[in-house]
Amino acid sequence: MSQYKAYEVVEVTDKQYQGSVVEKSEDDLSDGELLIEVLYSSLNYKDALSASGNRGVTRHYPHVPGIDAVGTILDSENPQFPKGQVVLVTGYDLGMNTSGGFGQRIRVPASWAASLPSGMDPATSMRLGTAGLTAGLCVDALLKNGLQVDHGEVLVTGSTGGVGIIAVGILAKLGFQVVASTGKPEAVQLLKTMGASEIIDRHEFGEPSSRPLLAERWAAAVDVVGGDTLFNVIKGLKYGGSVAACGLVQSPMFQASVLPFILRGVNLLGVDSVELPLIEKERIWSKLAGDWKVGALDQVCTEIGLDQLEASLATILSGGAIGRFLLNLQR
Numbered sequence: 001m002s003q004y005k006a007y008e009v010v011e012v013t014d015k016q017y018q019g020s021v022v023e024k025s026e027d028d029l030s031d032g033e034l035l036i037e038v039l040y041s042s043l044n045y046k047d048a049l050s051a052s053g054n055r056g057v058t059r060h061y062p063h064v065p066g067i068d069a070v071g072t073i074l075d076s077e078n079p080q081f082p083k084g085q086v087v088l089v090t091g092y093d094l095g096m097n098t099s100g101g102f103g104q105r106i107r108v109p110a111s112w113a114a115s116l117p118s119g120m121d122p123a124t125s126m127r128l129g130t131a132g133l134t135a136g137l138c139v140d141a142l143l144k145n146g147l148q149v150d151h152g153e154v155l156v157t158g159s160t161g162g163v164g165i166i167a168v169g170i171l172a173k174l175g176f177q178v179v180a181s182t183g184k185p186e187a188v189q190l191l192k193t194m195g196a197s198e199i200i201d202r203h204e205f206g207e208p209s210s211r212p213l214l215a216e217r218w219a220a221a222v223d224v225v226g227g228d229t230l231f232n233v234i235k236g237l238k239y240g241g242s243v244a245a246c247g248l249v250q251s252p253m254f255q256a257s258v259l260p261f262i263l264r265g266v267n268l269l270g271v272d273s274v275e276l277p278l279i280e281k282e283r284i285w286s287k288l289a290g291d292w293k294v295g296a297l298d299q300v301c302t303e304i305g306l307d308q309l310e311a312s313l314a315t316i317l318s319g320g321a322i323g324r325f326l327l328n329l330q331r
């Protein structure tokens with residue numbers, strides 16, 4: 001029976017949740033063909049929800065969160081995945097109702113495991129993590145809908161967060177003029193380092209507006225915020241423009257009218273990184289390791305150990321995070 005360390009969240013009293021680092025046994029892991037020694041995981045908004053008792057994300061506690069992980073296969077029942085191979089797992093049920101990457105071991109179905117793309121090391125894969133994959137999917141959706149560099153400015157909301165900051169980096173690398181919306185004036189320099197050409201205050205978008213349409217400004221947008229922000233972004237898209245919507249940090253609900261859609265032909269593109277077929281995830285990971293490789297990732301990423309998880313998750317939940325957190329399980 002092998003023991004390993006994990007950050008486990010328990011319900012201490014009714015609706016009060018607390019996490020701590022505990023010793024767990026491999027025998028308690030769920031069934032799956034691959035037993036993996038986790039090298040790195042990362043922190044995502046959904047992890048912060050899971051770690052704080054959000055039953056929409058995680059139904060049962062005690063629970064080990066962590067919706068993504070990279071690690072070495074220790075034991076395999078699938079000949080396509082030999083022992084010693086390094087694999088990447090993001091989404092599906094990992095860290096939601098299956099023990100996740102905030103532990104030194106996971107056991108998962110082989111159908112969840114992607115090969116690490118060539119040219120990408122394990123730490124970089126989790127500096128990007130689910131946030132990077134999602135940013136890549138948003139950019140991919142916009143490009144598939146015809147976005148070109150000469151169409152004009154592309155807006156990224158929640159731009160200092162995990163998805164936002166990597167979306168800024170990818171779009172800038174592809175030559176787009178990126179406008180980053182943020183609530184953190186102290187992060188202006190960092191956003192410029194990632195390639196943003198202009199930084200704007202997120203409060204410009206955050207309030208409800210009675211105007212049916214706004215001035216046409218955005219060729220496209222990546223929105224992680226939802227709520228009134230998303231509707232204001234839709235109202236400010238140029239004719240034929242698209243917004244890739246992937247998040248809900250302001251609100252999962254938003255009011256809308258059909259006017260921007262029927263007067264300007266704009267597009268609202270939904271992006272999901274969780275249940276997406278593995279082959280599509282691998283396609284985006286290859287791009288992230290190749291043409292879409294984002295520089296300065298280490299500057300927007302803080303490396304932490306299990307003992308620093310609680311504080312970092314609280315920062316994410318309060319909307320105060322800047323960039324990404326890389327969780328090193330070997331520390």
Ligand SMILES: NC(=O)c1ccc[n+]([C@@H]2O[C@H](COP(=O)([O-])OP(=O)(O)OC[C@H]3O[C@@H](n4cnc5c(N)ncnc54)[C@H](OP(=O)(O)O)[C@@H]3O)[C@@H](O)[C@H]2O)c1
Binds near residue numbers: 046182246271320
């Ligand atoms: N669809 C998918 O597959 C998928 C995958 C990954 C993430 N997501 C979702 O995408 C969103 C972002 O995830 P993340 O990991 O990037 O989160 P994050 O690192 O916590 O970043 C979110 C950012 O949003 C901004 N923000 C926070 N609260 C806000 C508010 N009340 N109003 C407006 N802006 C606010 C902040 O940036 P500024 O201070 O710079 O404005 C914050 O840093 C989450 O809702 C997450 O669930 C979806």
